[in-house]
Amino acid sequence: MNSAFWISNLTLTNFRSYDHLKLEFDPSPVVITGPNGSGKTNILEAVSLLASGRGLRMARLSEIDKRQKSDSPYNVFGWAINAAVNLGENQTVISTARETSRDNIDKRIIKIDGEIKRNSSALESAFSLIYFVPQMNHIFTEGRRTRLAFLDRLTMLFDYGHPKRLGVYEKYSAERRRLLKENPDEIWLSATESTMAEQAVAIAASRLEALEYIGKALAEFDSRFPRARMEVKGLVEDNFPKMPALQLEEFFKAKLEEARKLDFFSGRTNYGVHRSDFSVVYAENGALAENCSTGEQKALLLSIILGAARAKATWFNAAPVVLLDEIVAHLDDERREELFGQIASLGIQAWMTATHPKFFKNFAGKMQFFSVHDSVIC
Ligand SMILES: Nc1ncnc2c1ncn2[C@@H]1O[C@H](COP(=O)(O)OP(=O)(O)O)[C@@H](O)[C@H]1O
Ligand SMILES: [Mg+2]
Known part of the structure; x- marks a missing residue:
């Protein structure tokens, strides 16, 4: 049996609708039911903040603080989450909270086993998580950026360094735009472009590798979910198989240099891994996901997420926790049965919410x- 990450306890303080909540779990799947507005998604959001990023609602960190009456002394406290996560014999305690000093209203503190971590990618090496929430239903039709963000979340499962590299790439892209506008110094520009090129090639490599793992897991496993054929297209990714990494860095660096004028006038970076496109095809009939029915799109997404979980279980012995918010109720009986079957065979701690326990x-x-009723758990 494969090892899977599981959460054994979770404590929320001043978090959304919860003043204080402490829950304990065993490794089996977690089902949270209750009427709309009762506090189900808030719990999943807290779990999603055990990974890097802004959680499944992409909220501003200060929005998450429990709203208090304006005269309450508790206003000065930010939210906090404390969790014990387990894999095999290992247990790690993850704490994360909003920094409440005035000039840092959107900064997160992360502690792993009591030690403060400066970089949030420390979370990826301690814990592994993937989620599917209703806002993601339209990921294929919404546009390139949303799809690419999803691909990057999948990629993080296989490469802990991925979020950090994306951050560095983004930072240097912004720096290059600033230099082009204010101070087009050749030496600085060239150094900035070198860093971007280095990061871009590593980012492309990780994305391609993640897709290879997931594709392989999907190909090797017979599922009643539709098979997804996935591809990432972009200047760097397209050339990855054609050149050695160092040559590709030089190639992309030259492209950036060539595009300086264009980027100066348009005020953006016209080439690079931030402009790549993640495309998904319904393998059986060759249709692009964006042209499939909404039901098929959901099934494709779930298929990819389960494929990613399977890949991590099979080749890394570390299946992620999977959060499925309001997903189960919208599946037909056959797919629901398949989902529960795969969750059981992978031994993953899936967290599922629904308004009714009948499913x-x-x-x-x-x-x-x-x-859960009015943010009270029974
Ligand atoms: N920052 C906050 N402070 C206090 N309450 C909040 C905050 N954010 C959301 N809520 C409340 O949390 C309640 C439960 O939300 P949610 O978990 O999304 O419900 P469910 O998923 O069960 O439908 C809502 O009534 C919402 O108003
Ligand atoms: Mg909800």
């Missing part, structure tokens, strides 16, 4: 049930 009625004893 899970055959799983008493195999899943752990929590029912």
Whole structure:
């Protein structure tokens, strides 16, 4: 049996609708049911903040603080999450909170086993997580950036350094735009472009590798979910198989140099890995995901997420926790059965929410049930 990450306890303080909440879990799937607005997604959001980034709602960190009456003394406190995550024999305690000093209103503090980490990619090496929330239903039709962000989340599962590299690439792109505008010094520009090129090639390599893992997991496993054929297209990715890495860096660096004038006039970076496109095809009929029905798009997305979980389980012995917010109710019976079957065979701690427990009625004893009303758990 493969190892899978699981959360054994979770404490929320001053988090959204919860003043204080402490929950304990075993490794089995977690089911949270309750009416709309009862506080289900808030719990999943907290779990999603155990990974780097801004959580499944992409909220501003200060928005997450529990709203207090304006005269309450508690206003000065930011939210905090504390969790114990487990893999095999290892347990890691992750704490994260909003920095509340005035000039730092959107900064997150991260502690792993009591030690403050400066870089949030420390989270990726301690814990592994992937989520599917209703806002992602339209990922294929919404546009390139949303799809690329999803691909980058998948990539993080396989490469802990990926988020940090994306951050460095973004920082140097902004620096290059500033230099072009204010101080087009050749030496600085060239050094900045070298760093961008170095990061870009590593970013492209990680994305391609992640897709290879997921593609392989999907190809090797017979599933009732539609098979997805995935591709990432972009200047750097397209040339990756054609040149050795160093040559590709030089190639992209030359492209950046060539585009200085264009980038100066347009005020943006016209070439690079931030402009790549992640495309998904419904393998059986060759249709692009964006042209599939909404039901098929959801099934494709779930298929990719399960493929990623399977790949991490198979080749890294570390299946991620999978958060599925309001997903189960919208699947037909056959796909729901397939989903539960795969969750069980992978041994993953999937966190599933629904307004009604009826979908899970055959799983008493195999899943752990929590029912929530007005942010009180019973
Ligand atoms: N920062 C906040 N402070 C206090 N309450 C909040 C905050 N953010 C959201 N809420 C409240 O949390 C409640 C539960 O939200 P949610 O978890 O999304 O419900 P569910 O997923 O069960 O439908 C909502 O009533 C919402 O108003
Ligand atoms: Mg919800």
